[in-house]
Amino acid sequence: MKIKPSKSRSISIVKGQLVSETFFVSEEPIPTILEKPIKSLGRWYNATLNDTEQIEQIRQDTIRGLKQINNTALPGKLKLWCFHFGLMPRLLWPLTIYEFTSSHVNRLERLVNAQIRKWLGLPKCMSSVGLYVDGPLSLPLSNLTEEYRCAKARLEMTLTESQDPCVRGAAPVLRTGNKWTPKAAGRGGFGLGVMTPLWESASSAERRHMVVEEVRRQEEAARCAKAVSQAQQGRWMRWDGIAKKKISWSELWNMESNRLSFVIRATYDILPSPTNLSLWLGEDSACPLCSAPANLKHILVAKRRMFQNPIAFVQEGKKHTAKGPPAMLRPIEAANDWEMRVDLDKSLAFPPNIASTRLRPDLVLWSNSSHKVFIVELTVPWEEAIDEAYERKKLRYSQLAAEAEERGWSVLVYPVEVGCRGFVANSTIRLLKEVGITGRAQKKLIKELATSAEKSSHWLWLRRKEIAWGAK
Known part of the structure; x- marks a missing residue:
């Protein structure tokens, strides 16, 4: 193997200072890093022997990249995709190899979050917790600080757990500032999962994966702790009994930006x-129609009750086609004489052979041969009031269920809820399982329910100032 002096660099340090000492190989000089800085594996080595210039250069590159993406004529969703799959991977390697502190990365993250809010049409007051938290609404975004810490922890494990004793013994200390260090991930909780191997018996790759997952868990816990302290944007922490909604990139593409x-x-x-x-501008908070405080709950829940007939949403350019109820995947308890009545278009009359009542549930499903009846009542409440709505509807039909049971019927009362902001309650999922809708069909139906609630609430929001509502 022949050494090429022109592709090599030399460095001489005397009493802590760089000196211009030239070395030769076969009478050919080796350039010093004072004369020619060199880049190796993406890292620059120059006369300063520190990363200050590189850190500032990465910050400028980030600003320049965000401006280039923002100045394109692409829609906001595509700009977000360009950043997530284009610019962000290019930033992670420099963040890994250079001595970036958590404070430096936090400054970069604030620049990124400002652009993400702009591309998604969100106000500046939107907390970064909502962009990355694994809460009721999860977006397909990666947090820059979290990815930086995962990369540092992965690098720390790669060096300290190396099979080469020379690498393991000479592993440098990764400087990440005082706020966080790669060793802060710890080993708490490792081995507690059913499928997670014990730390002692895990391989090097499995240990790296365990440490990275612990870092992600700590970051998620920090976001949840911050959400608890937010009086308004953190109210979702009090939502119980709802299914989480994760928006994938394909779903994000298909959704309208507004x-x-x-x-x-x-x-x-x-x-x-x-x-x-x-709160923001000091304007009047009263509803122009009923003088009540016009918060979001009042607009999406109270005004929804003003409409007696259901709203049929038809895509532009298409005609409305009536659709029946979703087909069951399997018969309920082998009965084949099921009958159904739905409170749509005309008032529902409860089957007199089951019970005599003036109550009008949204759906009644019964079988004369098996003497079994399902009473389904749909509510579209405020997400924080889902449990309250369930208990209220359950109590409302308890007397009707008791009367039907006295006549020899097996009654199942199912209050189901779909939040006004598109979050499906667990009670709805239980009903779908009971009638045999499971697997892919269940997921599809849940998405359709959530989408219908979102569209109707969006429609109500866009028409919140119409005076015609006052006559309803």
């Missing part, structure tokens, strides 16, 4: 409702 922005802002209650405008 509806995507509405869903995110409605989830964290940062829409410009009169109540919020009163």
Whole structure:
């Protein structure tokens, strides 16, 4: 193997200072890093012997990259995709090899978050917790600080757990500032999962994966702790009995930009409702129709009751086609004489052979041969009031169920809820399982229910100032 002096560099340090000492190989000089800085594996080595210039250069590259993406004529969703799969991977390697502190990365993250809010049509007051938290609404975004810490922890494990004793013995200390260090991930909780191997018996790759997952868990816990302290945007922490909604990139592509922005802002209650405008700008918070405080709950829940007939949403350019109820995947308890009545278009008359009542549930499903009846009542409440709505509807039909049971019927009362912001309650999922809708069909139906609630709430929001509602 022949050494090429022109592709090599030399460095001489005397009493802590760089000196211009030239070395030769076969009478050919080796350039010093004072004369020619060199880049190896993506890292620059120059006369300063520190990463200050490189850190500033990465910051400028980040600003330049964000401006280039923002100046394109692409829609906001595509700009977000370009950053997530284009610019962000190019930033992670420099963040890994250079001595970036957590404070430096936090500054970069603030620049990124400002652009993400702009591309998604979100206000500046939107907390970064809502962009990355694994809460009721999860977006397909990666947090820059979290990825930086995972990369540092992975590098720490690669060096300290190396099979080469020379690498393991000479592993440098990764400097990440005082706020966080790679060793802060710890080993707490390792081995507690059913499929997670014990730390002592795990391989090097499995240990790296365990440490990285622990870092992600700590970051998620920090986001949840921050959400608890947020009086308004953190109210989702008190939501019980709902199914989480994860928006994938394919779903994000198919959603209209204004509806995507509405869903995110409605989830964290940062829409410009009169109540919020009163807090932000000092405007009147009263509803122009009923003089009640016009918060988001009042607009999406109270005004929804003003409509007696259901709203049929038809895509532009298409005609409305009536659709029946979703087909069951299997018969219920082998009965084949099921009958159903739905409270649509005309008032539902409860089957007199089951019980005599003036109550009108949304759906009644019964079988005369098996003497079994399902009573389904749908509610579209405020997400924080889902449990309250369930108990209220359950109590409402308890007397009817008792009367039917006295006549020899087996009665199942199913209050089901779909939140006004598109979050499906667990009670709805239990009903779908009971009637045999499972697997892919269940997931599809849950998405359709959530989408219908989102669209109807979006429609109500866009028409919140119409005076015609006062006559309803």
